[in-house]
Every structure is written in C-alpha cells, then in structure tokens.
Amino acid sequence: MEPIPQHIIYLLSKSKLEGLRDDEKQQLDYWKSETTANKGLCDLIEDKNELLKGLNGISNYDWEKSFEIFEQDYLSNTATKPVFNRIWTYGIAAALVGLLVLFFVHNLSDKGYQQTPNKDIQPAQMTGRVRLGNGQSISMIPGDTLLSLGKPIHPTVSQADSLFAATPRGGKMTILLPDGTKVWMNAQTQLDYYEVDSLREVRLVGEAYFEVAKKYLPLAGEVPKLKPFVVQAGKIHVSVLGTHFYIKSTKNPEDFKTTLYEGKVRVRQGERQIILLPGEETYIKVGQIERRTTDPDLRNALKDGYFVFNSEPLTVVMDELAAWYNVEVVYLDNQVKSEKFEAMLSRNSSLKDIINVLESTGKIRFKFKGKTIYVEKTT
Amino acid sequence: MKNKVNQEFSKQDFLKSFREGRRDGLQFLYKTFYSPMCYFLEKMTLDKGAIEEIVQDVFLKLWERRIDFDHVESIRGFLYTSCRNAALNRIQQENRIQQKTNSYTEQLDLVDLPISHQMIYMETLRTIHEAIDTLPEQCKQVMRKLVVEDLSPQEAAVSLGLATSTIYNQKKRGIELLRQRLKPDQFFCLLLLFLYY
Numbered sequence: 329m330e331p332i333p334q335h336i337i338y339l340l341s342k343s344k345l346e347g348l349r350d351d352e353k354q355q356l357d358y359w360k361s362e363t364t365a366n367k368g369l370c371d372l373i374e375d376k377n378e379l380l381k382g383l384n385g386i387s388n389y390d391w392e393k394s395f396e397i398f399e400q401d402y403l404s405n406t407a408t409k410p411v412f413n414r415i416w417t418y419g420i421a422a423a424l425v426g427l428l429v430l431f432f433v434h435n436l437s438d439k440g441y442q443q444t445p446n447k448d449i450q451p452a453q454m455t456g457r458v459r460l461g462n463g464q465s466i467s468m469i470p471g472d473t474l475l476s477l478g479k480p481i482h483p484t485v486s487q488a489d490s491l492f493a494a495t496p497r498g499g500k501m502t503i504l505l506p507d508g509t510k511v512w513m514n515a516q517t518q519l520d521y522y523e524v525d526s527l528r529e530v531r532l533v534g535e536a537y538f539e540v541a542k543k544y545l546p547l548a549g550e551v552p553k554l555k556p557f558v559v560q561a562g563k564i565h566v567s568v569l570g571t572h573f574y575i576k577s578t579k580n581p582e583d584f585k586t587t588l589y590e591g592k593v594r595v596r597q598g599e600r601q602i603i604l605l606p607g608e609e610t611y612i613k614v615g616q617i618e619r620r621t622t623d624p625d626l627r628n629a630l631k632d633g634y635f636v637f638n639s640e641p642l643t644v645v646m647d648e649l650a651a652w653y654n655v656e657v658v659y660l661d662n663q664v665k666s667e668k669f670e671a672m673l674s675r676n677s678s679l680k681d682i683i684n685v686l687e688s689t690g691k692i693r694f695k696f697k698g699k700t701i702y703v704e705k706t707t
Numbered sequence: 708m709k710n711k712v713n714q715e716f717s718k719q720d721f722l723k724s725f726r727e728g729r730r731d732g733l734q735f736l737y738k739t740f741y742s743p744m745c746y747f748l749e750k751m752t753l754d755k756g757a758i759e760e761i762v763q764d765v766f767l768k769l770w771e772r773r774i775d776f777d778h779v780e781s782i783r784g785f786l787y788t789s790c791r792n793a794a795l796n797r798i799q800q801e802n803r804i805q806q807k808t809n810s811y812t813e814q815l816d817l818v819d820l821p822i823s824h825q826m827i828y829m830e831t832l833r834t835i836h837e838a839i840d841t842l843p844e845q846c847k848q849v850m851r852k853l854v855v856e857d858l859s860p861q862e863a864a865v866s867l868g869l870a871t872s873t874i875y876n877q878k879k880r881g882i883e884l885l886r887q888r889l890k891p892d893q894f895f896c897l898l899l900l901f902l903y904y
Binding site: 376399520 | 746
C-alpha cells in the first residue's frame, strides 16, 4: 500500500484553474524538487498539448451510455423496485424470507390470478434509439419499417461512421447501417457500430440478424480486397465477408449462437476458430464453441418473424417471450424450468396464442397478474 | 442544474446510497470515474472497445463488492488498480495470441511514471475536467480556451467570436465559480489514498 497525497492533486489542479497563492506555490515547488518522478509528473501537467489531449480524451467517453447498459444488465431488478433493495442489504437470509413470503402469498391468493394475459400486452413494436457518433439521436417509433442511417435522412444528419443502437424490452428495430448492412434487432439488444479505414466492427449484446453489405477497401490494387465486418460478442469474434447470418449473444455466454445463411464467416474464441458454411451454426458446449448443422429449411427466426425453439429448455423460451412481450416471468415450480420445447411460432401472435400452444403440451400451465406470467406444473 | 444536484448529492452520503445498493449511488461513481478511467486505459494503448469493456467489468466488480468499501478513497484506489491490472492482462493476452506488432514506445511518458504518479496525474486531469465541466456554457468555453488551450484573451475572443471584454468578464466569473467549486476538502476528506493490490 502506498499513500497518495490528495493535497498534491488539489495543488496541481488549482495551479491550472485559478493559479496558486505564493505559499501554495512554494509547497508544490518543494514537492517537485523531492524526486525525479515528482518532477516528471509536474512537467507532464505543464505540457499544454498533453493536457489538451487528456481533457479531450476524457470527453470522448460517454459514461451515460455505458451506465445505461450496466443498468439494464445488472440493476433492472434492484433499481425499479425499491422494496427489493433491502434484500441486498440483508443478504441471502432476507432473500429466502422473500421467497417464503412469495410462496405464502401465492397459496393464499390464488383467486388474484387471471386465466388470460392482459389485453395490453403486445408483441414487440418498432421502438428503439440510435445515437450517432456526432451525438445526435434518432428514435424509431411504431409504424416505421426501416431506419436508414446510410444516407442523410435529414439534411442535418451527417453520415456517421459510428453509432449506438438499442432496443428496450418489447421493442425491435430494423436498421440500415452507414455501410449499407441491414440489421434486424430483437428486443433488448444493443449494438455498437464503428467503421474505420480498414474494417467495420460491431459489438453486440442481444440478438440480431445481419445482411452484410459487400464493401471494398479503398486501397488501390489489382484485385480489390473486401472490407472485413467483425462482430464482437463477448470474447468471441465473428468475421464476415458479405454474408447473411444470425447472432445471439446475451449476457449469459452459454447462450451464444451464430447461424450462417449465406456466404462464409469465421468464428474465433481465443485461439480456437471455426469456419462456418451456409446451413451450419456454432453453439457453446462446455464453454467452447462447437459446430453443428441446422435444418436448411428453417427460415431465419428473427428476420422472417418467427420464434423458433429447437428443443430448448423452458427458461430459454420464456426469456425470449419476456423480452418480446415485455413481461416478467415467475416460476412457481423449479422442475418445469428444464422441460424442453420445440416450436415455431409467429412473432406477431398475441401472447395468449403462444401460451395456448405451450399449454397444449400438457406439461405446464400459466397464470397471469398484470404484466407477470406465473408458470406452474400441470397437476 | 444537473451539476448542482450532483454536488449536493456528493455532500450528502452518496457512499451510503451506494452501499445500500441504490442506483443513484452507483450512478454518481459512474459519472465521476467512468470517462477518466477510460482515458487512463487509452494511455495504455488499448483500443476503445476493449477499454469500455474493461471499465464496465470493473464497475460490475465494484458493485458486487460494494459492501466492502467504507471510503471513497478505497473505491478510487480499487477502480484505478483493477482497471490497470485488467488492462495489463489484456495486453499480455493479445501479445501472446496475436503477436501484435504495435510499438508501445509512443506515449511512454505517463506509463513510465510510477503507478502512484500515474494516478495523481489522472486525478488532476479529472479534477480539472470536472471543474470546467460544471461551469455555465459560455463561461466553460472561455475557460477552456484560456486554461486548456492557453490562449490569450485576445486570441480566445477571435476564436470564439466574442468581444474581448466578454472574455475578461467570463474569466472573472469563471475563476470566482471555480474558487467555490475547488476546495481542498470537498470530496476526498482524507488526504491519503490507499492503493489496493
């Protein structure tokens, strides 16, 4: 452990902002003369260019954007419901009590449930927000079909080479990136795009289908080289050259999946890499990427408006529905979580229709209260 | 306005709010430290994507361990050291896997200093940035020109398209406001900061 003099930070900042009093100046000069490191630091602060670079550098990073993602990923449960805050404070014991209470309430007030979902629960609508590199934001509203960022929609919107797009729960977006790539974004998905001379890069949290536009590098050569399009999904990189493919990359790394429909992609995880051909997909098995073939007839779920569940556990199914319909899911029985389901359902269906299909398997039953779905085992 | 609220909040116990797992406590820390931390890693020659990932991860670690922190000083130390360690790991990893040919010889100035001095430098930058940022818009622009870009009042007047008298007035106002803003004890009441290893 090493102490850091806060007073020095104060003196250094003050020397720049409003100037020092004589006695303060003496203190700082004395400190400066003590070691070469101290002197080096003072010189660095005196360097106008470095200071300008530093202050501009700090302004380049947007804490709000990062905080928004952080909030959505890690705070959503605690932030919106102050009642739950105490659970954190009192720790696991309180959480257990909470569960008991929930169980109790459930048993006592069985009549409080509705048998059908609320009428106002709708499938995901075109909603979301795009923030361009120059700070401008554009929102997508229900009724829009495609948000084109390729050419200035607005005379004031200049061509952006970086942007951040996000859909909320219960939202979806179809956007055209500045390079001409078309992206179908699922609910609760964030996409960070930027383009430089040598490549195009997307960081993705959530689910999206891409139709990557072919683009050539500006370098003059005999054979023009394609400009790579790289999707970063956590620690996995997917590199693409003009292609149609789907990626799912949620905060749960085990959920990662990428399916290729056209062209060729390379999926890299550390030193391991897989080259996919159309009709193949990668998924995670024991933390590692693996290859498997998919049903070639299976149209893309996201782009063509289907939920496709291929022997997926109930939790995966319900997570998808929760994001799409913006509802909460509560399991009244833990065993049902691992039940597997196979289904292909239209994303435009009402929640009631989807529920009917799932209930028709005879394995599970649903109850509703406001925007919450309760799942239980059939008895 | 926003800044005023924030300052008020810092005087109250944001730390308490943070430890209790309330959003506003974390938001305050995020607002204060996120961008400087990113720039700190930029100085270590990481790219923007990696930087933002690392800093967010470190904030998550901080959030998960929030009960352990009794002082702002220890939070600050945790943030700097965790970010730095994660960055060093990342650099090592990328070197091994990709055999990156990037030379790390540029910008060795800050990185050459001992870690304690790197932190003093970053904290000074942060303090200046934050102080200027709290000023009213026109005043902020004028102070940036004078303090950061080191222009003369005449040059600043030309560059901003303002009368020289306006520059003088705004400068006076700016220094007055900064004097209220910049107090030795305002945020870190202790004069020591401990680094966590």
